[in-house]
Amino acid sequence: GSCVGLARLAICARGGDTSKIRIVVNRDHANFRICYDILAALPEYRSMFINGETALDAVRSNTLLIMSDVNNVYNTECPKLLKCVNNIVIIDHHRRQDQLYEFKPLMTYIRPAVAAASELVSEMLEYSPYRDALLKEEANLMLAGMMLDTKNFTMRTGDHTFEVAAFLRREGANPTEVKRLLQSDVESNVQKYTIMQCATAYRGVVIAAPGTPQNRVTAAKAADELLNIAGAEASVVIYPTADGAVFASARSIGEMNVQLIMEKLGGGGNRAAAAA
Numbered sequence: 001g002s003c004v005g006l007a008r009l010a011i012c013a014r015g016g017d018t019s020k021i022r023i024v025v026n027r028d029h030a031n032f033r034i035c036y037d038i039l040a041a042l043p044e045y046r047s048m049f050i051n052g053e054t055a056l057d058a059v060r061s062n063t064l065l066i067m068s069d070v071n072n073v074y075n076t077e078c079p080k081l082l083k084c085v086n087n088i089v090i091i092d093h094h095r096r097q098d099q100l101y102e103f104k105p106l107m108t109y110i111r112p113a114v115a116a117a118s119e120l121v122s123e124m125l126e127y128s129p130y131r132d133a134l135l136k137e138e139a140n141l142m143l144a145g146m147m148l149d150t151k152n153f154t155m156r157t158g159d160h161t162f163e164v165a166a167f168l169r170r171e172g173a174n175p176t177e178v179k180r181l182l183q184s185d186v187e188s189n190v191q192k193y194t195i196m197q198c199a200t201a202y203r204g205v206v207i208a209a210p211g212t213p214q215n216r217v218t219a220a221k222a223a224d225e226l227l228n229i230a231g232a233e234a235s236v237v238i239y240p241t242a243d244g245a246v247f248a249s250a251r252s253i254g255e256m257n258v259q260l261i262m263e264k265l266g267g268g269g270n271r272a273a274a275a276a
Contacts, residue, residue, distance in 0.1 A: 001145030002068045002091070004039070004138050005121035011044060012130035018044045024055045024077050031217070034181065038137050052078025059084045064106075069117035069145075071096055071110060072268055093117050093149075094270050095259060112270060115156040118145030122164045136172025143173040144181050149273070151224065155253065156272050188218050195222040195237060204233035205256070214239040216247060220275070223249040234258055248276045 003023045010021045025032055027049055039045040050058070055078055065085040071092045073082050082088065082103060089107045093114045114120055122142055125131055134142075146165060150157050153165070169175075184192075191214070199208040206226045219237045226235035233254035240246050248265065250258035250273070257271040267276025 001035075001141040001143075002117035002121045004035075004141050005118065005125055005134070006066055006068055006091070007044075007048060008134055008138055009121075009125060009128060009130060012128075012133050018048065021048065022050050022055065022058065023048050024052055024081065025049050026077055027051055035141055038140060038181070042135065042137060052081060055081055056084060061086065063087065064089065066091060068092070068121070070094065071108075073102060075268075091117065091120060093120060094268060115161055116146045116149035118142040118149075119161060119164050122146075122168055123160075126164070126167045131167075132171075134168075134171040136174070139168045139171040139173035140177055140181065143168045143175070144178045147175075147178055148182065156270075184218075184221070188215070188221070191215065191218050192222045192225060195219060195239070196225060199226055199229075199235075201229070201231065204231060204254075206232045206235045207238070208236075209238045211240070213242040216241070216249075219247065220249045223251045227251055227253045250274050250276075 003025070007021055007023055011018055014020070032049075036049065059081070063085050064087045065081065067076060067088065067090045069092060070076055071090050071094055073079050076082065088103055088105045089109075090105050091109045093111055093116060095112045096108070096110050109120065111120060125134055143165065146161070147153065150161065153161065195208050195210050195214065195218070198210055199206050206229050208222060208226065219239050223235045223237045226232060226237070234250065234252040234256040236248055236250045238246065238248045248262065248267070250262055250269075252258045252272050259269045259271050259274040262269055262274035262276040265276035267274060269275055
């Protein structure tokens with residue numbers, strides 16, 4: 001969502017020319033396909049999305065690379081790209097991890113108090129000369145990003161969050177369409193509740209550790225759901241993946257800062273949602 005908003009800013013700044021603007025993404029990821037289906041009818045997005053290898057071939061001496069919703073090099077779609085580009089800007093809402101910087105950014109715009117990267121970019125659009133240029137499909141994806149990161153505006157929201165959401169609504173975002181966008185299939189829901197069945201509570205933290213490989217997105221949703229248990233201040237889902245790695249998804253609804261915990265394990269995130 002935030003990348004699409006930045007693309008709209010770039011398109012307007014270049015007078016509608018999309019030939020030099022690209023979004024680097026894993027085109028095979030199931031979540032990307034859901035988003036792309038919304039944008040596919042728009043001519044400017046038919047060739048907008050490229051993979052990392054294609055991006056490496058497109059780099060020139062004056063290429064500008066914007067990292068959105070991430071400041072950890074190794075969590076980007078193509079870490080190698082960061083070593084090839086001289087001009088890098090970071091727009092993010094996760095706490096900066098200095099030890100992970102292997103380059104000197106041209107500019108950083110990092111606001112950890114903001115709930116979602118889409119909120120940051122929406123604000124940039126709203127106060128730009130192009131505030132009325134946002135298409136409803138773009139607004140829907142940006143609102144989806146905000147709803148996802150705020151758990152439907154129940155966590156880490158302030159007055160400004162709702163003001164930005166109102167701006168996206170005026171630009172054509174439809175909450176009902178966004179709700180459909182965030183739906184998951186029956187199999188994923190069944191798996192989510194299977195993970196929750198092995199949960200146990202310890203000092204206000206609800207922990208689930210299924211012994212079988214799990215989908216990362218499903219496990220993250222299970223961590224969200226575990227916060228609905230009475231007395232839960234935080235939740236952690238620890239699980240193996242099919243390739244033998246072990247992941248942890250952590251969430252917090254209170255004073256506990258799960259970002260600090262996950263950083264001790266080599267991960268990161270924000271105080272309410274983090275992983276390793």
